[in-house]
Amino acid sequence: MKALIAGAGRLGTQIAQVLAAARNDVTLVDIDDGRIAELAGHLAVRLVEGDACEPALLEHAGAHTTDLVIAATGNDEDNLVISHLAKRQFAVPRVAARVNDVENTWLFDQRWGVDAAVPAAMPLISLIEEATGATDTVALMRLSKAGVDVIETAITPQSRAAGRTLAEITLPAGSVIATVIREGQPTVPSPQVRLQPGDELLVVSHAATEQEIHAAFQ
Structure with a gap:
Protein backbone atom coordinates (compact mmCIF):
# COMPACT_ATOMS: atom_id res chain seq x y z
CA MET A 1 0.00 0.00 0.00
CA LYS A 2 1.14 3.54 -0.76
CA ALA A 3 0.28 6.03 1.99
CA LEU A 4 0.65 9.78 2.28
CA ILE A 5 0.46 11.30 5.76
CA ALA A 6 0.05 15.04 6.25
CA GLY A 7 1.33 16.23 9.60
CA ALA A 8 4.58 15.04 11.16
CA GLY A 9 3.59 15.63 14.76
CA ARG A 10 3.61 12.85 17.29
CA LEU A 11 0.54 11.13 15.87
CA GLY A 12 1.51 11.39 12.21
CA THR A 13 5.03 10.18 12.96
CA GLN A 14 3.78 7.16 14.89
CA ILE A 15 1.37 6.20 12.12
CA ALA A 16 4.17 6.55 9.56
CA GLN A 17 6.44 4.31 11.63
CA VAL A 18 3.87 1.55 11.96
CA LEU A 19 2.82 1.60 8.31
CA ALA A 20 6.46 1.59 7.22
CA ALA A 21 7.18 -1.31 9.59
CA ALA A 22 4.38 -3.20 7.85
CA ARG A 23 6.32 -2.68 4.60
CA ASN A 24 4.10 0.00 3.12
CA ASP A 25 5.42 2.84 0.94
CA VAL A 26 4.99 5.90 3.16
CA THR A 27 5.41 9.63 2.50
CA LEU A 28 5.25 12.03 5.45
CA VAL A 29 4.57 15.73 4.79
CA ASP A 30 4.94 18.69 7.15
CA ILE A 31 5.04 22.44 6.69
CA ASP A 32 7.73 22.80 9.36
CA ASP A 33 11.14 22.37 7.71
CA GLY A 34 12.72 22.08 11.15
CA ARG A 35 10.52 19.11 12.00
CA ILE A 36 11.37 17.43 8.70
CA ALA A 37 15.08 17.97 9.43
CA GLU A 38 14.65 16.40 12.89
CA LEU A 39 13.10 13.26 11.42
CA ALA A 40 15.59 12.84 8.57
CA GLY A 41 17.58 9.68 9.09
CA HIS A 42 15.26 8.42 11.83
CA LEU A 43 12.34 7.17 9.75
CA ALA A 44 12.26 4.74 6.85
CA VAL A 45 9.81 6.95 4.96
CA ARG A 46 9.96 9.68 2.33
CA LEU A 47 9.91 13.12 3.96
CA VAL A 48 8.48 16.14 2.13
CA GLU A 49 8.51 19.71 3.44
CA GLY A 50 5.60 21.92 2.46
CA ASP A 51 1.94 22.84 2.96
CA ALA A 52 -0.31 19.84 2.30
CA CYS A 53 -3.23 22.23 1.80
CA GLU A 54 -1.63 23.22 -1.52
CA PRO A 55 -2.58 21.01 -4.51
CA ALA A 56 0.88 21.39 -6.05
CA LEU A 57 2.52 20.06 -2.90
CA LEU A 58 0.17 17.06 -2.73
CA GLU A 59 0.90 16.32 -6.38
CA HIS A 60 4.65 16.56 -5.71
CA ALA A 61 4.23 14.19 -2.75
CA GLY A 62 2.58 11.59 -4.99
CA ALA A 63 -1.14 12.01 -4.27
CA HIS A 64 -2.05 10.91 -7.81
CA THR A 65 -0.77 7.39 -7.14
CA THR A 66 -1.52 7.11 -3.42
CA ASP A 67 -3.86 4.47 -1.98
CA LEU A 68 -4.37 6.20 1.35
CA VAL A 69 -4.14 9.78 2.60
CA ILE A 70 -4.20 10.50 6.32
CA ALA A 71 -4.66 14.16 7.30
CA ALA A 72 -3.10 14.19 10.76
CA THR A 73 -2.28 17.83 11.40
CA GLY A 74 -3.25 19.57 14.61
CA ASN A 75 -5.68 21.86 12.76
CA ASP A 76 -9.16 20.61 11.82
CA GLU A 77 -9.58 23.16 9.03
CA ASP A 78 -6.34 22.01 7.40
CA ASN A 79 -7.34 18.35 7.74
CA LEU A 80 -10.65 19.03 6.00
CA VAL A 81 -8.96 20.91 3.14
CA ILE A 82 -6.38 18.14 2.70
CA SER A 83 -9.12 15.49 2.71
CA HIS A 84 -11.21 17.38 0.16
CA LEU A 85 -8.27 17.84 -2.19
CA ALA A 86 -7.19 14.22 -1.82
CA LYS A 87 -10.62 12.86 -2.68
CA ARG A 88 -11.93 15.42 -5.18
CA GLN A 89 -8.79 16.46 -7.05
CA PHE A 90 -6.63 13.35 -6.77
CA ALA A 91 -9.30 10.64 -6.42
CA VAL A 92 -7.47 8.93 -3.55
CA PRO A 93 -9.33 5.66 -2.80
CA ARG A 94 -9.29 6.08 0.99
CA VAL A 95 -8.98 9.28 3.00
CA ALA A 96 -8.80 9.45 6.79
CA ALA A 97 -8.68 12.62 8.86
CA ARG A 98 -7.77 13.38 12.43
CA VAL A 99 -10.45 15.19 14.44
CA ASN A 100 -8.79 17.45 17.01
CA ASP A 101 -11.93 19.10 18.40
CA VAL A 102 -14.80 16.67 19.01
CA GLU A 103 -17.29 19.47 18.33
CA ASN A 104 -16.13 19.43 14.70
CA THR A 105 -16.75 15.71 14.21
CA TRP A 106 -19.96 16.33 12.24
CA LEU A 107 -17.95 18.04 9.50
CA PHE A 108 -15.74 15.04 8.83
CA ASP A 109 -17.83 13.11 6.33
CA GLN A 110 -18.09 12.33 2.62
CA ARG A 111 -18.92 15.94 1.78
CA TRP A 112 -15.32 16.78 2.63
CA GLY A 113 -13.97 13.59 1.13
CA VAL A 114 -13.44 11.90 4.49
CA ASP A 115 -13.91 8.13 4.51
CA ALA A 116 -12.81 7.70 8.13
CA ALA A 117 -12.83 10.33 10.87
CA VAL A 118 -10.37 9.37 13.60
CA PRO A 119 -10.43 11.08 17.01
CA ALA A 120 -6.99 12.17 18.14
CA ALA A 121 -7.54 10.40 21.47
CA MET A 122 -8.17 7.01 19.84
CA PRO A 123 -5.52 4.38 20.73
CA LEU A 124 -2.85 4.13 18.05
CA ILE A 125 -3.65 0.55 17.06
CA SER A 126 -7.37 1.24 16.67
CA LEU A 127 -6.66 4.48 14.84
CA ILE A 128 -4.49 2.77 12.25
CA GLU A 129 -7.04 0.02 11.72
CA GLU A 130 -9.80 2.58 11.22
CA ALA A 131 -7.71 4.80 8.97
CA THR A 132 -6.51 2.02 6.68
CA GLY A 133 -9.82 0.18 6.60
CA ALA A 134 -7.75 -3.00 6.44
CA THR A 135 -7.85 -4.80 9.75
CA ASP A 136 -6.74 -7.99 8.03
CA THR A 137 -3.49 -6.21 7.18
CA VAL A 138 -2.81 -4.08 10.21
CA ALA A 139 -5.03 -5.57 12.93
CA LEU A 140 -3.18 -5.12 16.20
CA MET A 141 -0.27 -4.07 13.99
CA ARG A 142 0.03 -7.73 13.02
CA LEU A 143 2.54 -8.27 10.24
CA SER A 144 1.07 -11.58 9.18
CA LYS A 145 3.07 -11.94 5.99
CA ALA A 146 6.31 -11.60 7.93
Missing part, protein backbone atom coordinates in the same frame (compact mmCIF):
# COMPACT_ATOMS: atom_id res chain seq x y z
CA GLY A 147 5.03 -13.90 10.67
CA VAL A 148 5.66 -11.29 13.37
CA ASP A 149 3.71 -8.83 15.50
CA VAL A 150 4.56 -5.22 16.21
CA ILE A 151 3.23 -4.49 19.70
CA GLU A 152 2.94 -1.05 21.28
CA THR A 153 3.49 -0.50 25.00
CA ALA A 154 3.81 2.70 27.03
CA ILE A 155 5.87 3.53 30.10
CA THR A 156 3.97 5.15 32.97
CA PRO A 157 5.26 6.41 36.35
CA GLN A 158 4.01 3.12 37.80
CA SER A 159 5.81 0.91 35.25
CA ARG A 160 8.59 -1.16 36.75
CA ALA A 161 10.66 -0.42 33.65
CA ALA A 162 10.63 3.34 34.36
CA GLY A 163 14.17 4.48 35.17
CA ARG A 164 15.74 1.28 33.86
CA THR A 165 17.89 0.94 30.76
CA LEU A 166 16.89 -1.26 27.85
CA ALA A 167 19.81 -3.53 28.74
CA GLU A 168 18.10 -4.24 32.05
CA ILE A 169 14.82 -5.33 30.44
CA THR A 170 14.32 -9.05 29.85
CA LEU A 171 12.16 -9.58 26.78
CA PRO A 172 10.37 -12.79 25.80
CA ALA A 173 12.35 -14.98 23.41
CA GLY A 174 12.15 -13.89 19.78
CA SER A 175 11.38 -10.26 20.63
CA VAL A 176 13.30 -7.07 19.91
CA ILE A 177 12.60 -3.37 20.52
CA ALA A 178 12.15 -1.62 17.18
CA THR A 179 12.09 1.95 18.48
CA VAL A 180 11.52 4.13 21.53
CA ILE A 181 9.31 7.15 20.89
CA ARG A 182 10.01 10.01 23.29
CA GLU A 183 8.12 13.31 22.98
CA GLY A 184 7.09 12.31 19.47
CA GLN A 185 10.68 11.69 18.39
CA PRO A 186 11.75 8.14 17.46
CA THR A 187 15.10 7.13 18.91
CA VAL A 188 17.47 4.26 18.23
CA PRO A 189 16.88 1.64 20.95
CA SER A 190 20.48 1.26 22.14
CA PRO A 191 21.06 -0.74 25.35
CA GLN A 192 22.01 2.46 27.18
CA VAL A 193 18.63 4.18 26.63
CA ARG A 194 17.01 4.75 30.04
CA LEU A 195 13.22 4.54 29.91
CA GLN A 196 11.13 7.44 31.17
CA PRO A 197 7.42 7.84 31.91
CA GLY A 198 5.73 8.86 28.68
CA ASP A 199 8.00 6.76 26.49
CA GLU A 200 6.26 4.54 23.95
CA LEU A 201 7.90 1.44 22.53
CA LEU A 202 7.27 -0.65 19.45
CA VAL A 203 8.34 -4.23 20.04
CA VAL A 204 8.67 -6.76 17.22
CA SER A 205 8.05 -10.40 18.11
CA HIS A 206 7.33 -13.59 16.26
CA ALA A 207 6.27 -15.61 19.29
CA ALA A 208 5.35 -13.51 22.34
CA THR A 209 1.81 -12.39 23.05
CA GLU A 210 0.81 -8.78 23.67
CA GLN A 211 0.31 -9.62 27.34
CA GLU A 212 3.83 -11.06 27.66
CA ILE A 213 5.34 -7.92 26.11
CA HIS A 214 3.38 -5.65 28.43
CA ALA A 215 4.42 -7.76 31.43
CA ALA A 216 8.09 -7.17 30.63
CA PHE A 217 7.64 -3.43 31.09
CA GLN A 218 4.70 -2.97 33.43
